[in-house]
Amino acid sequence: MTQKLKLPPQVKETELKDLYKQMWLIRLFEEKVDEFFAKGMIHGTTHLSVGQEASAVGSIAVLESKDKITSTHRGHGHCIAKGATVNGMMAELFGRTTGYCKGKGGSMHIADVDKGNLGANGIVGGGFAIATGAALTSQMKKEGYVVLCFFGDGASNEGSFHEAINLASIWKLPVVFICENNQYGMSGPIREMINIPDIATRGASYGIPGKVVDGNDVFEVMNSVNEAVDRARNGEGPSIVEAKTYRSKGHSKSDAKKYRTRDEEKEWLLRDPIKLMAGVLIEEGILTQQEVEQIKEEAKKEIEESVEFAKNSPEPTLDDLMEDIYA
Amino acid sequence: MRELTYLEAVREAMSQEMRTNEDVFILGEDIGVYGGAFGVTRGMIEEFGPERIRNTPISEAAISGTAVGAALTGMRPILELQFSDFMTIAMDNMVNQAAKIRYMYGGKGKVPMVLRTPAGSGTGAAAQHSQSLEAWMAHIPGLKVVQPSTAYDAKGLLKAAMDDDNPVIFYEHKLCYRTTSDVPEEVYSIPLGKADIKKQGTDVTIVATAIMVHKSLEAAEELEKQGIHAEVIDPRTLVPLDIETIVQSVKKTGRLVVVHEAVKRGGFGGEIASLIAESEAFDYLDAPIKRLGGKAVPIPYNPELEKATIPGVSDIIEAAKETLNRL
Numbered sequence: 001m002t003q004k005l006k007l008p009p010q011v012k013e014t015e016l017k018d019l020y021k022q023m024w025l026i027r028l029f030e031e032k033v034d035e036f037f038a039k040g041m042i043h044g045t046t047h048l049s050v051g052q053e054a055s056a057v058g059s060i061a062v063l064e065s066k067d068k069i070t071s072t073h074r075g076h077g078h079c080i081a082k083g084a085t086v087n088g089m090m091a092e093l094f095g096r097t098t099g100y101c102k103g104k105g106g107s108m109h110i111a112d113v114d115k116g117n118l119g120a121n122g123i124v125g126g127g128f129a130i131a132t133g134a135a136l137t138s139q140m141k142k143e144g145y146v147v148l149c150f151f152g153d154g155a156s157n158e159g160s161f162h163e164a165i166n167l168a169s170i171w172k173l174p175v176v177f178i179c180e181n182n183q184y185g186m187s188g189p190i191r192e193m194i195n196i197p198d199i200a201t202r203g204a205s206y207g208i209p210g211k212v213v214d215g216n217d218v219f220e221v222m223n224s225v226n227e228a229v230d231r232a233r234n235g236e237g238p239s240i241v242e243a244k245t246y247r248s249k250g251h252s253k254s255d256a257k258k259y260r261t262r263d264e265e266k267e268w269l270l271r272d273p274i275k276l277m278a279g280v281l282i283e284e285g286i287l288t289q290q291e292v293e294q295i296k297e298e299a300k301k302e303i304e305e306s307v308e309f310a311k312n313s314p315e316p317t318l319d320d321l322m323e324d325i326y327a
Numbered sequence: 328m329r330e331l332t333y334l335e336a337v338r339e340a341m342s343q344e345m346r347t348n349e350d351v352f353i354l355g356e357d358i359g360v361y362g363g364a365f366g367v368t369r370g371m372i373e374e375f376g377p378e379r380i381r382n383t384p385i386s387e388a389a390i391s392g393t394a395v396g397a398a399l400t401g402m403r404p405i406l407e408l409q410f411s412d413f414m415t416i417a418m419d420n421m422v423n424q425a426a427k428i429r430y431m432y433g434g435k436g437k438v439p440m441v442l443r444t445p446a447g448s449g450t451g452a453a454a455q456h457s458q459s460l461e462a463w464m465a466h467i468p469g470l471k472v473v474q475p476s477t478a479y480d481a482k483g484l485l486k487a488a489m490d491d492d493n494p495v496i497f498y499e500h501k502l503c504y505r506t507t508s509d510v511p512e513e514v515y516s517i518p519l520g521k522a523d524i525k526k527q528g529t530d531v532t533i534v535a536t537a538i539m540v541h542k543s544l545e546a547a548e549e550l551e552k553q554g555i556h557a558e559v560i561d562p563r564t565l566v567p568l569d570i571e572t573i574v575q576s577v578k579k580t581g582r583l584v585v586v587h588e589a590v591k592r593g594g595f596g597g598e599i600a601s602l603i604a605e606s607e608a609f610d611y612l613d614a615p616i617k618r619l620g621g622k623a624v625p626i627p628y629n630p631e632l633e634k635a636t637i638p639g640v641s642d643i644i645e646a647a648k649e650t651l652n653r654l
Contacts, residue, residue: 068400102433109431118399119432123423129392130424136393137400140352140378160419163389170384324434325468327492 005219005284008226010062016286017295019061019218023053023274024299026077029086030249032303033076033093033107037253042093046107047074051216051248054273055180056081058221059148059241062229066145068116068134070127073108074180074247075120078150082117084110090306096313103316104324116145124185125158127151128177132164135173135238146232147175148225154185156199162206165238169206172237176228179240180215182247187259200242208238215243216273219280245273328509336478336510337367337443337499340485341405343514345375348403351489354381354390355407364409365445365504391417391442395425395494398440403489410456411446411498414463425494426469439492441485447500447538447588448633454625457633459537459589464496465565465598471495471519472565476540478508480563483517490516500537500588520567524576528558531582531647534573534599535561539586539619539638546643557647565595573599574608581613582650588637591620614650619643 007013030048037046049056056077060069063082071078079089084100092099093107100110111119118134121127131149138145155161156179168175179199183190196202203210209231213224221243228239246268250257257265281287287295331339345351352375353368359382362369372380383390387408394404408417425438448457465472471493475481481499488495525540526547535543540561547557558576562568577583583603585596596618603609603616619638627633648654 070396100433101431101435104433105431111428111432111435113399113432113436118396118436119428121424123419126392126419126424129389129420130396130399132389133393133396133398133402133404134400136397137402140397140402141350160388160392163384163386164392166384167386167389167393324430326471327429327437327439 005280006223007219008062008222010226011222013286016281019057020277020281020287020292021295021299022057022081023218023277024296025086025302026053026056026080027274028299028303029080029089030076032307034249044106045252046093047252048249049074049077049247051268051272052180052182052245053077054218054277055178055215055221055243055245058218059178059225061222062226063146063148066116066143067147068118068145069148069150070118070131070134071120071150072127072152072155073120073122073124074152075110075150076107079110079112079117079120082112083115084112084117086302086306087309090310091313094310094313095315096310097316097320098309098313102320125151125155125160128160128164131175132168132173135168135175136171138174139171144233145174146229149175149177151177151179152185153179153181153183153190153199154188154193156202157193165206165208168238169208172235174232174235175238176225176232177238177240178225179242181242181244184247184251184260186251189259198242200240203240208240210240210242212242212244215245216271216276218273218277328511330507331478331510332505332507333478333481333499334365334367334504336482337485338371340482340489342371342374344486344489345379350401350403351405352379352381352402353405353407354383354394356383356385356409358382358407363407365501368407387413387416388420391420392424394440394442395420395428395438398438399428399436404440405489406440406442408442408444411444411460412455412458414444414460417442421464421470421494421496422467426467430469437492438494441488441495441497443497443499445501446498447502448626448637449502449538451628451630451633453628457626459587459621461498461565462589462593462595465595469494470566472498473519473563474498474537474565475563476500476503476537476561478506478510480517480523482510483515484519484563486514486516487519491519498537502538506541517563519564520569522560522562522569522572524558524572525561526557526559528556528580530556530580531558531584531650532573532576532580533557533559533584533586533643533647535559535586537588539588542638542640543586543643545640546647549640549644550647555647555651555653570602570606573603574606577603577608578611581611583612584617584619584643584646584650586619586638586643588621590623591618592623594620596620614652617646617650619646
């Protein structure tokens with residue numbers, strides 16, 4: 001490894017290829033989902049994180065397998081980065097029994113509890129306290145795991161943000177709150193919704209660190225999240241890491257994006273996180289241009305296979321309707 | 328057998344469970360040295376320490392969600408909400424998270440938590456500290472709802488609630504706290520979903536919950552003097568509901584009075600009346616079903632007005648006699 005590229009100790013240079021592939025899996029999964037919604041092949045709604053892949057991949061890259069996450073309504077990326085199979089995810093969006101939620105959750109509720117993904121959440125701000133509770137379990141049972149709580153800029157104006165972070169702080173719980181500031185809460189520009197430049201500074205109110213990072217730079221994300229995770233694991237309590245990024249697509253499937261300009265979108269596109277990561281990997285001599293392209297093709301193939309898997313999976317029967325309401 | 332108050336029975340159930348199950352802990356506001364708003368946890372912090380009798384900030388949104396997150400990851404939390412009116416602030420976590428997680432996630436994950444909370448009027452605490460909102464929770468698939476009326480039932484039902492792998496809302500009526508009954512010292516469990524016939528009778532069935540069980544028993548005693556043998560049934564749990572015991576009773580008596588303190592409009596009594604109307608007991612009815620419930624008004628402060636808001640013993644007597652054409 002060259003001197004220029006600083007990696008946290010948890011991330012080996014040999015893993016970077018896998019992480020780069022994760023970025024593409026997320027991108028291509030979501031583009032496929034976008035296409036299927038446009039064609040009416042899957043119903044309901046979906047929230048895409050295209051353009052935000054680096055915050056998911058970079059944050060989760062520094063975790064150990066025992067660590068846990070809570071996700072958001074824009075959660076496909078977190079799910080893939082935490083080790084979910086695209087087969088199970090695509091099947092879920094197709095509403096099939098082989099999906100992560102047996103076809104009962106859909107895009108907004110994918111969870112993979114066995115792998116430590118405590119779930120996406122349809123309630124904005126719904127994850128703060130759940131992550132805090134999971135961190136409390138870690139502390140009380142001395143399980144040594146850390147919880148990453150992903151949230152958006154919009155969620156930072158929910159009461160649960162303030163209540164849960166205060167609680168996590170006074171109890172020094174092993175949780176890291178990762179703000180994916182993608183500039184908009186649905187149509188609401190964050191600059192109109194808060195009166196401070198950075199959400200991370202809210203950490204000061206609760207006596208915890210808050211750090212702003214370039215959310216499109218996967219390496220910057222991993223280094224900063226790593227510091228926060230270390231701190232949490234050492235019993236020093238929670239932190240906020242704010243990854244400034246951009247939601248390339250609209251809020252959900254029906255969004256004409258009247259609240260922002262095409263110029264602004266183009267500007268952010270210049271700093272596309274996948275492009276940035278590929279550039280660094282090539283420059284550092286970790287991957288060749290050919291390998292970079294090959295990885296994209298591999299990811300594409302996996303997504304195609306996931307579509308076949310989903311299409312060929314069984315629909316739930318009406319007998320399944322009333323199953324799993326109670327344990 | 329020794330007598331315990333309802334309040335002591337609740338405390339004993341928790342203490343006995345906590346001595347044998349390390350995963351059980353309590354969190355709530357002022358539950359430490361103060362002993363809780365009504366003194367239920369008094370003395371517990373001395374025995375179990377501040378880790379397991381966890382005093383929290385005044386943050387119902389955070390502590391309810393924290394309980395959900397802790398339960399989802401292997402603890403068995405008991406959350407004490409100081410007044411059941413504050414459910415409004417914990418509502419999102421109970422309704423959108425706790426109740427739905429298992430189903431939404433396709434049967435993966437479980438939320439074994441108990442939310443204990445004092446309900447009801449009669450203490451002069453007026454509109455925001457006196458409500459009976461159990462019908463809200465009974466409306467939500469995924470929750471269980473318990474309403475003990477006696478010390479004996481409180482201890483056994485709380486044991487069942489703590490053993491249950493689902494979120495259970497456990498309503499404690501404030502005026503029941505000082506009532507006493509024989510309570511065995513050993514641990515015992517009363518299954519959720521099993522009604523109790525508090526008094527046998529043949530002429531009219533009175534179904535009552537919480538404090539109204541006591542009022543109905545008083546009414547039944549008076550009716551007895553007038554030669555009317557009322558059967559008093561306490562469902563004890565609204566979800567699951569033991570409708571069968573009520574159906575059998577109504578088939579025997581041919582008359583039904585349903586009484587609760589909660590506002591009559593939209594109250595759970597309407598559900599019981601409807602279930603009977605839909606059941607085989609309908610053909611046995613000799614009179615229209617009578618429902619008694621609170622008036623549709625915020626609970627007032629003035630003691631006479633407060634009393635007039637909810638059904639009294641004389642109302643129950645009158646309703647029973649009305650079904651018998653004995654007015």
